Amino acid sequence: MPAGSERHPDKDVNAALEAMSEAGWRIERARSRSAHAWGKAFCPYSEQRAHLDCAVSVSGTPRSGGNEARRLQGRIRRCQRIGEGP
Template identity: 35%
Template sequence: MIRPTHPKKEIEEALRHAEGQGWRVDVGGSHAWGRVYCPYKEVECRCGEFCITSIWSTPKNPGNHARALRRVVDNCTAHRNRREADDDAEE
């Protein structure tokens, strides 16, 4: 099933970035447009919790919220460790 697009283009671009990195976007839920979930499900992720972050439907500043979403994806501990391991394997 195709997910609905986010009404703010900056946030939609950040969601596509997350999906491109393997993250799952779930739409719906209480108090938020949706959530993004880390694909790795490892204990080392963010304080012993799996990486999950909320997607706001109408943030005050969509650009800042989109940057925050990208930061969560790009700074995921498990993702960074796997990317570094892949880079070391290539060398």
């Protein structure tokens, strides 16, 4: 993880966040400590219109860490497909 960011309490989600970070995603920790949203992830092309939907919020208390991790990894793949064109 980039310096200064905190680790997610769930190891599966944390691994997915690391994969996102390696793919160039920017992980923003939520400012408020209100439990639900842990933070938000933005893809490297977040200024581009086609990538507006890439941004994904990360739950701090996912019911299933494995499912949350798969959801995040799905976003990485979806983003990579956008680059391949129609």
